[in-house]
Amino acid sequence: MNMVMVNPEPLYVAVSKDLKENKLNLIWAIQNSGTKRICILHVHVPPTLIPFMGAKYLPGSLKEQEDRAYQEFERQNMHKTLDDYLLICQRMGVQAEKLHIEMDSIEKGILELISQYNIQMLVMGAASDKNYSRRMMDLRSKKAIYVCEQAPASCHLWFICKGHLIQTREHSLDEGNVEAASPLVQKVPNSEAEHSLHLRSHSHALVQNHGANLTNPGQELFRRVKSANDGHGGSILDVSFQDDTEGYSSPCNQMGVEVCRDESNGLSKRSPSGLSTCPGSTAVEPALTPNLITEGGRMNDTLYDQHEQPKGEAENATRNAYRETFRREKAEKDFMDTIHMAKASGSLYLDELDLRKLAEEELAKEIEELDNIKSQRDKVKEELQLAHNQKSSLESQISSSELMIKELEQKIISAVDLLQSYKNDRDELQIQRDSALREAEELRGKRGETLRMHVSQLFSEFSFSEIEEATSNFNPSLKIGEGGYGSIFKGILHHTEVAIKLLHPNSMQGPxxxxQEVDVLSKIRHPNLITLIGACPETCTLVYEYLPNGSLEDRLACKDNTPPLSWQTRIRIAAELCSALIFLHSSKPHSIVHGDLKPSNILLDSNLISKLSDFGICHILSLHDISSNNTTLFKRADPTGTFAYMDPQFLSSGELTPKSDVYSFGIILLRLLTGRQALGITEEVKYALDTGKLNSLLDPLAGDWPFVKAEQLTRLALRCCEMNRKSRPDLHSDVWRTLEPMRVSSGGTNSFGLCSERHYQPPYFICPIFQEVMQDPHVAADGFTYEAEAIRGWLDSGHDTSPMTNSRLTHHNLVPNHALRSSIQDWLQAR
Structure with missing residues (x-):
């Protein structure tokens, strides 16, 4: 029978975008499709994530143009893959076309295409190729299971895996189309269904041959009855027989008796007379009986005997045919059981081969391990032999060592005696050292007096009348600050803006x-320490450089509606303050502790560069202040300063150390972070940090704080505020190494607080004549400071007027400005 049925409908093959995974399935469909057309069916699933710039984004989260471009790129890749499938069909000489749809679900897309195009035949994958095995009989893909369950009954489905037919789901058609219903299955060679069909056809053919043999006795009987009927003048009734020789379907014999089979055991149902009957069968005996009766009403014995003989032969032949059919069906069943047993035996044989292979691999591993153990055993033997040799060598060394011990004992006894004599010499030298230290301390005191006399020449002394003139007789409108020490006025001294600190008669600070402030500020220079220009000793008045942006306290409070400080500026101010404290604490020969560190004592210049001021109550620590049990510098003093910023351990013990400034620095750092008041700020910040609410506590006026930096600064500040001073971090090795990288990454200034990009130059560093930074500044009679070479050249050229005011100069004497010269040198060195 021809296995391929001509059908105008194409064979649809569902493929994915993986050409390698579906290539074998497509080739199987082409080889088993005969002359049919092939239609490549594909469901395009839009991507759920879009890769962009090294990351993946959800559709719609990028710009519309980028999203649309990637979607179009995916569609082009889909068409390219489908064209590759069509190329395979073209190379195999098959006409092919492609059909695709875009949906979020592959299985639902396949069902939509089946419904939309009324697909009758579809080939799709049963599972991925890596899941294929020779014993695979079920679908392992969720998509295949879903399509098999939900596809319309009119669609015939073939499920393929790695080029092998796994399962078929036939459609429901009319009887006239049964032969064309499953052409692909009919072409599968050596299948059990084809073999079973062959056996059944062979059995039915045998039954038909038996039925054909039975027609001869019936025809002979018909001939004899016909001649008897003719001899009696036609008084005997005619008999008609049905000659069915076209096929065997029930099966039936040629006398019209149909065979009815029981499907459970293959036995035939029999009538009481011994003949098999079926519904709709023709009864022979009632039709013949009237012809066997003569006209006189008697039975014709000859005809009856002639009738009974072929009847019995026919019944025997029919009975033998039934037995032969039953025997052949039993043989067919036994044959199928034998095939199944052979398949099971083959599967068991393959499993046994796999087990044997595993056993051989395990045996090889054990042999390899045994060889390793043997090699390790040989190595241990060698090491043991070496240990024995070392043992004998050590025993000989021990015997020689015992002799050496005895000699050393004698030497130790003599060394003890020598040590005692050295101890006596040491005590004598200790006494000499103490006396030398006392003499050195006396010399150091004398040297300090000399140094103070020399330092007093490094800044200018002003008369009280000059102070009054500079402040317009202390005009209240020029007052820029007020404190327990007195008042601060803005003034013009020698045509330079200065800040004048006037000590109040009832001030807590005295001479x-x-x-002390004069001594400290006249000896040290640092870009983040306020510059002392001069002093008026008779009224205890100090003259500083003028800083127009006031104090850090004013800027945190946005006094006079000034703009708030950004978080970058706050980090830079913290780094500058840390640099100034490190400079003070490491000052030689004596360490300096500020003792009153707070935002109101931190001033800001026009570029918001911080300057630490108010050294009236600072403390100088010397070697005499080292404790007896450690090397920590401390000084016993009465607690003074602002309570909220004071070291609690200093308040309780009266011992002031550099770590006391570290505590105050931690409080200032917390204020820079939060903008809140100092009292109780540590407990508030600790609670916010522990509960994960630090972001709500940060000062919003500073801008959007980087949370990682803010959290790192908060933990650093809390460490600085530890109650036990030993738990506080070191400014140089810990705090500075944290703040400096933050300042640099935040785009701050350099480590000296100077603007690295603009190289800011204070205007009073510039010579009015040369318009350059002065190297040797001198004050002329007009009160202006000039470069010495420039003003001398001006005067030597015959001029007797001021280069700035064009007024006549009262004299030509020049006074060196030591304070300004020192500031310029520090600035140049820092730059």
């Missing part, structure tokens, strides 16, 4: 504090 000692005034002298």
């Amino acid at each position: 000692l504090e005034f002298q």
